[in-house]
Amino acid sequence: MEGDALSIGRLPEEIIRLAPGTPLRDGLDRIVSGHTGALIVLGTSDALQAISTGGFVIDVPFTAPQLRELAKMDGAIVLSDNADRIVAAGVHLSPDASLPTGETGTRHRSAERVARQVGLPVVTVSASMSTISLFTGGSRIVVPRPDELVARANQALAAIGVHRERLTASLTRLNGLELHDAVTLRDVAHVGQRFEMTNRLAGEASTYVSALGVDGRLPALQLRDLVDDLTPLSSLIQRDYVCEGAETMPFAGLTQLDDQDLFDIVLVGRRLGFPADLHLDSPIRPRGLRLLASVPRLPAGVSARLVAAFDGLPGLAAASDADLMAVEGVTEPLAHAVRDSLAHVAGTPPTP
Template identity: 40%
Template sequence: MRNALARVAPGTPLRDGIDRVVRAQAGALLVLSDEPDVLSICSGGFLVDAPYSPQRLSELAKMDGAIIISTEGGRIARANVHLVPDPTVPTSETGTRHRTAERVARSLDVPVVSASEEMGVINVYAGGNKRQLQEVGHLLERANQALQTLERYKAKLDDAITNLTAVEVEDVATLRDVVAVVQRGEMVHRVADEIETMIIELGFDARLLRLQLDELYGEIDDELDLVVVDYLPAGSVAEDILSEMSKLSDDDVLNLRVASDVLGRAGDNDDLSQEVAPKGLRYLHRVKRLPSGVAEGVAAHFGGLAKIQRATLDDLMSVDGVDESTARAIRETMTRITESTILDQY
C-alpha cells in the first residue's frame, strides 16, 4: 500500500493525471502494472504503448474501460480494456468499477486506482487493503493531530523507561515495570507507523512532518530492543517478541497481562508484581566504543545488572576482551547512571 501511495502522492505526474480526471467529473480505473498476469485478464481495448503524461491520461479516461500503466509508471500500455478478474475473489464494494478494482488488486497483488465519476472519490487498492485519498489540507490536519498524540505517548514511554531505570538501579524491578515499557513502546510505534503512511501519501508536502517524526521517534526501536533483550529467556529473539506484540489488537496491547504473555518468560506471567532481574545489556550499550560482543560477554559472565554494578576493575578485566581502559569505562558508566537516577528521584 505504501508503494502504491507513493506513486499517487501529490506532486507526482500520476496524481496530476488522476486529479485532472476528477476535475473533469469523469471516472477512471487504473492498473499500475503491465506484468503478464495483468495483461492476461485484459479483454479488448487499444494498445497505446505511449509515454505517460497527465494530459494523455485524462483524455484516455473519457473512454469507459480500464487503463493499464506500466509497472515503472513511465508509459501507458493499454486503454479502454475490459478487465476480467476472478469472480470468486471476495469484495466489499458495490459499484462495478470499485468491485473490479478490488478483485484485481486482491487476486494479482498489484496496485489499482479507482476514481469515482459521480462522487469524485479516489480509492487505492493494494493486496487486501484499501485507502481513500484525501485532500492535502485535511491530511495535514490529521497528521498534525497524530503528531500531538505521538508526543503524549512518547512522554509516557519516557516516564516508563525512567521508572524502569530507577527500579533496576535499586534491584527491585517487577514484571509490571518491564511490560509497561514494552506496551507503551508498541503504542508509540503504531502511531508513528500511521504518520509514516501519511507522510508517504502526502509526498512533497510532508517535508516538515518527516523532520518532526524523526526528531520524536529517534532511537526508540533500539531502546525497546535492549529492554526486551535484557529480560528475554535464553534462545529468544527480541525482534520476534516485538513482532508478536505488533500483531496484538489495541485492546490486547493495553492489557498488561496479555502483553506480558508475549514476552515468553517462564513462570506465572499473570503475577505482574514478581521481581525480575535485567541482564544489564541496556546499560552496557551506553559504554562508549564497547563492542556488542564484549557487552554480551560481560552480561553473560556476571549474570545480571546487580553483579555488574558491584564488580571491581579486576572482576571486569577477567572477562575476555575487557582491558583496563574498558573496565574503567564500564565502571564510570555504571556510576554515572546510578548517580543521575538518584538525582532525578530526589
C-alpha cells in the same frame, strides 16, 4: 459502499503510486480539475482481455496531459503494470454482473467488479464528487487529499510524541529499579507495552507519510527523530530480560495482540515469553547490557564480559575500579566511565 479510511496494515502499495508528486497523481489531479470522470485499470492480464471489447491500443509512454485528454473519451483507460505506459483507451469492460457490489454509480460498480474479477487495481475519478478512489480486490479506498494526509500525519506524530514521553518515563524508572535489583515482571511488561504502542503509532504515521509522496519530507524527518533509536533500544531490552534457555525476549509476540489485549499486562507478560507460573510482582533480574551500552567507548565484547563477571547490576554498581579492571579489556579510563555512568543513572556520586 463507503470508502475506507486509511489505517495500519491496510494501505495498498498502489496508494503510494498515487501519492502527490508522482506522474500518475498529476494526471489524476488534471482530470479532477477538468471536472471529468475516468476509469483506469493499473495493469494488464489475459483475464482483463477476456472482459474487454472495443477501444484502441496506444502503447505510448505515460504523460499526465495525455491521460487527461484520453479521460474525455468514453470507456476505460488501461495502463501498464508499473503505470509508465498508456496501453489502451476507450475500452469497454464487461465484468461478471453477478459479482456483488455495494456501489451505486455505473463507473464505480464496473470498477469494483473488474477489480474483483481480474485481480488488478482500478482507479476511478468521480466527476460529480471530484474524488479519486482506488479499488483493490473487494475494497475501495477514497484517496485522501494532501491536506487530509498532512493532518492525519501530524495527529499521528503528536500521539507518538506523547507515547514516547511515557516510554522514556518507564525506562527512567526501570533504570533505578535495575540498579537496586527491584525489577518485577510488571515493570518489564509495562516497558514492552510502551514499545509496542509507540511502534504501532509509528507504523500508522509511516503510512500517511508514504502516501504524501513529495509532500511527506518534513513529516518523515520528524518521524525519524522520534523513533530512530527505538530498534537498538528494544533490542537491548530484549537481550537484558531474555528468559533462561532463549536467545532473546520476543517483543515480536506483542504485534499479534489487538489494541484491547495490549492493555492486559498479564497477557503481555506471557507474550514476552515469561512462564505462566510467574505473577506480575515476581522479581526479574536484567543482565545489564542496556545500561552498559550508555557508557562511552565501551566495546560490546567488554560489556558482555562485565555482565558475566558480576552478578547483576547492583554488583557492577558496587564494584571498585580495581574490581572492574580485573575483567579483560577494562582499562582504568573505562572503569572510571562505567562507575560514573552507573552512578549518574542511580543519581548518586561514584564511590571513591
